[in-house]
Amino acid sequence: DVTYGWWAANSVVTNRSGRFIASHIGHTGLICFAAGGSTLWELARYNPEIPMGHQSSLFLAHLASIGIGFDEAGVWTGAGVATIAIFHLIFSMVYGGGGLLHGVLFDEKVEDSEVLQAKKFKLEWNNPDNQTFILGHHLIFMGVACAWFVEWARIHGIYDPVLGAVRQVNYDLDLSMIWQRQFDFITIDSLEDVMGGHAFLAFAEITGGAFHIIAGSTPWEDKKLGEWSKFKGAELLSADAVLSWSLAGIG
Numbered sequence: 001d002v003t004y005g006w007w008a009a010n011s012v013v014t015n016r017s018g019r020f021i022a023s024h025i026g027h028t029g030l031i032c033f034a035a036g037g038s039t040l041w042e043l044a045r046y047n048p049e050i051p052m053g054h055q056s057s058l059f060l061a062h063l064a065s066i067g068i069g070f071d072e073a074g075v076w077t078g079a080g081v082a083t084i085a086i087f088h089l090i091f092s093m094v095y096g097g098g099g100l101l102h103g104v105l106f107d108e109k110v111e112d113s114e115v116l117q118a119k120k121f122k123l124e125w126n127n128p129d130n131q132t133f134i135l136g137h138h139l140i141f142m143g144v145a146c147a148w149f150v151e152w153a154r155i156h157g158i159y160d161p162v163l164g165a166v167r168q169v170n171y172d173l174d175l176s177m178i179w180q181r182q183f184d185f186i187t188i189d190s191l192e193d194v195m196g197g198h199a200f201l202a203f204a205e206i207t208g209g210a211f212h213i214i215a216g217s218t219p220w221e222d223k224k225l226g227e228w229s230k231f232k233g234a235e236l237l238s239a240d241a242v243l244s245w246s247l248a249g250i251g
Helices: 017-045 058-065 081-105 128-155 175-180 191-215 219-225 233-248
Strands: 158-160 165-167
Touching (some): 017 081, 058 081
Antiparallel strands (some): 158 165
16 A cells, blocks of 8 residues: 655555566666677777776776686787677667567566466565565575676686686685674785685575575464564565675675
């Protein structure tokens, strides 16, 4: 029964979970297109004789930080940059098509879908079981991304600003360091510690995501649901945002 003014974000998709998904997929497509297009634009005008910071090279700098576009000695080669940019443009069209399908052809509400798995992702803001189920899948995806980053650094290598070159980095999973660096992560000066923080995040997020997905069916969770009389979806999202930012600080 909640209503929002026309100026509120996502107001037109209130109680329309299928259209809510469509808007998010569309936003993802726009971001992907911007990343691919901007990378190609920066690549076309890039001058390796001038520092990236003096050329406003935001996207190329991010690629350089994970060892793409430069050789092991830190010399510009441009290898792989255009390919990654084009892949982003292609995937932006895929996301755009998915957004159109959910916005035009698919059911307005996920719960009306004939696909059993899709029904599980309906949005019920006053249902903790439903919200934690969706949250669990988000955590697993973020955990997989962290694991990918750790393995990329270990196998391919990332840019080490101290050496001025790309090198392979094996993570150092030091739990005492991770605990101590919760609030002073800016002072971290070791790439091994950075990768160790991401390795810990991968484990914590995947484990936590799996717990959130299955916990709703446990007797303990059923009991707790009855105690959450003041549960609000906004509170869950706020807590998730705070947790994500604090954990991100480890890396």
